[in-house]
Amino acid sequence: MAPRAASKIAESSDKVGVICRALRRAIIEQALEPGAKLPEDSLGERFGVSRTIARHALGQLAAEGLVELRRNRIAVVATPSWQEARDAFDIRIELERLVVRQLAGKLTKSQIVELNTHVDAEDRARDGSDAVSIRLATEFHILLANMTNSPILVRYVSEVAYRCCLTLSLYSRPHSSECAINEHRAIIAALVKGDEAKVMSLMHSHLDSVANRALVAPAPQRGRDLLDILAPYADEADSARVVKLPKVVRAR
Amino acid sequence: MAPRAASKIAESSDKVGVICRALRRAIIEQALEPGAKLPEDSLGERFGVSRTIARHALGQLAAEGLVELRRNRIAVVATPSWQEARDAFDIRIELERLVVRQLAGKLTKSQIVELNTHVDAEDRARDGSDAVSIRLATEFHILLANMTNSPILVRYVSEVAYRCCLTLSLYSRPHSSECAINEHRAIIAALVKGDEAKVMSLMHSHLDSVANRALVAPAPQRGRDLLDILAPYADEADSARVVKLPKVVRAR
DNA sequence: AGCGCCTCAATTGCATGCAGTTTGAGAGCC
DNA sequence: GGCTCTCAAACTGCATGCAATTGAGGCGCT
Numbered sequence A, B: 001m002a003p004r005a006a007s008k009i010a011e012s013s014d015k016v017g018v019i020c021r022a023l024r025r026a027i028i029e030q031a032l033e034p035g036a037k038l039p040e041d042s043l044g045e046r047f048g049v050s051r052t053i054a055r056h057a058l059g060q061l062a063a064e065g066l067v068e069l070r071r072n073r074i075a076v077v078a079t080p081s082w083q084e085a086r087d088a089f090d091i092r093i094e095l096e097r098l099v100v101r102q103l104a105g106k107l108t109k110s111q112i113v114e115l116n117t118h119v120d121a122e123d124r125a126r127d128g129s130d131a132v133s134i135r136l137a138t139e140f141h142i143l144l145a146n147m148t149n150s151p152i153l154v155r156y157v158s159e160v161a162y163r164c165c166l167t168l169s170l171y172s173r174p175h176s177s178e179c180a181i182n183e184h185r186a187i188i189a190a191l192v193k194g195d196e197a198k199v200m201s202l203m204h205s206h207l208d209s210v211a212n213r214a215l216v217a218p219a220p221q222r223g224r225d226l227l228d229i230l231a232p233y234a235d236e237a238d239s240a241r242v243v244k245l246p247k248v249v250r251a252r
Numbered sequence C: 001a002g003c004g005c006c007t008c009a010a011t012t013g014c015a016t017g018c019a020g021t022t023t024g025a026g027a028g029c030c
Numbered sequence D: 001g002g003c004t005c006t007c008a009a010a011c012t013g014c015a016t017g018c019a020a021t022t023g024a025g026g027c028g029c030t
Helices: A014-028 A040-047 A051-064 A082-103 A109-127 A130-146 A151-171 A178-193 A196-214 A226-234 B014-028 B040-047 B051-064 B082-103 B109-127 B130-146 B151-171 B178-193 B196-214 B226-234 B239-243
Strands: A075-077 B075-077
Touching: A014 A040, A014 A051, A014 A130, A014 A151, A040 A051, A051 A151, A051 B051, A082 A130, A082 A151, A082 A178, A082 A196, A082 B082, A082 B151, A109 A130, A109 A178, A130 A151, A130 A178, A151 A196, A151 B082, A151 B151, A178 A196, B014 B040, B014 B051, B014 B130, B014 B151, B040 B051, B051 B151, B082 B130, B082 B151, B082 B178, B082 B196, B109 B130, B109 B178, B130 B151, B130 B178, B151 B196, B178 B196
Parallel strands: none
Antiparallel strands: none
16 A cells, blocks of 8 residues: 555545645745636646646645635635634634644654654744745644544644635734744643643634734735746646746736 | 525536535435445446546545545545544534534524424434435534534535444444434524533534444454445345445446 | 466546637727 | 727636556466
8 A cells, every 4th residue: 555645635646636735835825825816727737737637626625615616717716704714713723622632642752753843943934934934833733633643633624724824814914923833832742741631722722812813904915927926836746847838827 | 596506515516516416415325335436437427427527526525535536446435444433523523512602592583493394304204214314314414504604614514424424324233313303402492592501512412422323333344344244234124235235336 | 176367348547629608908989 | 088898818618539557357377
């Protein structure tokens, strides 16, 4: 059996999976902002596949709620309403409480190392772009979920975390992630200590504070060329033939 | 006809949506048992569409965890492990507690009527096939979720409820749904009364008891003894159905 | 008879082509 | 100037065709 496979959300084949991962990442790093257009042609061209595959990938992302698919219209990055954002965080809180409940006192040494290493990386990224900080913060939570060895839990936590990330692009002010990092460290400590109630309450207040800090007021949007945005993500697609990019697609 | 749209999980176009709904229903009514093969050709033929569409539908269902997609192999109805089943129920409990928490004391008169009408239908179906009873019981929970007006919550509750249904096919003994109906009535009553804590605890114990009734044996069947699993059903139902297992979907 | 190899029908993976729908840019009108 | 009407380009919806992979049955060998 292939141990690598089936780790992430639900990628059928690999080409589709590559596109999904690339777009997901572009979205949570806010390279693709909510409302950005995602024409099948352009995606296919950029990733060196046919529209069929791009279309399939969009279908998957739509099922995850990251993309909005309107019949006969160009797909766009989802633009959740404020209420949906709040709902997503509420769900996330419950799911992640479940995660830490299952994990409290059960982490192996190597898992603890892995978590600390990740938070160190978050620390180092503090001076970098907000986008990377946000992505790392999200990945910390997904890393935790992974340690439960519950594929279903992993999937739901990942999905809802990505969605929350997406809403951050919409409603959050410039991110100050310093405190979040400390909260991550506190969570690790409580997990190691094995105090179930404590770590659940820590996770709850952590996510709640992130939500409250984030969901304050709407933010402006600006347009950018889709193909340019995807450029850094495309070569991850095993450098399939990078074809010419004749068209300019802009999201205004 | 547009009024039906956008209510369910995440159907992109309509043809794909039709196939997804049909398969979902076939799966939760156990017409399609876990492991049943789902060749793209046959599906396309059966629904009068091309393989492309059937394929897309399978992709969606795979994202929901109802179908397993293996590269270059025929897709099959998912066969969750016992542990996954337990995890699904744990997640479901948390999600549905969230549902009733949001709903307690906030139901409109027409919603109360709708719920009671549904439970009445469950009652009438008690003499019918187990499959229909199970489907109706599941739909009660989805109906509740719908009333929260939170698309995200609706989606997750629906998905996880379908998954739980699927595991019931695998691990449950012949279903006795009578008590479940009473529990549904009790939940409605508590919702109307507006007692948040009470209704959350009711929902918790309701789902927990369903899970415990269903998931009794700690993974008795590891091997491929499908016939062993089905043995208890053999004398009760016509044994022809058991024999016929390998090919459930065929191309006319 | 048992065991392994080999071949071929069944099936998936993917691209492409055609038809129908939406878009938006510009001409014409008020 | 601003508004609407019109039409071609852009884009999606879907089917079909071709290559690649699989696994199931047949054949020969021991």
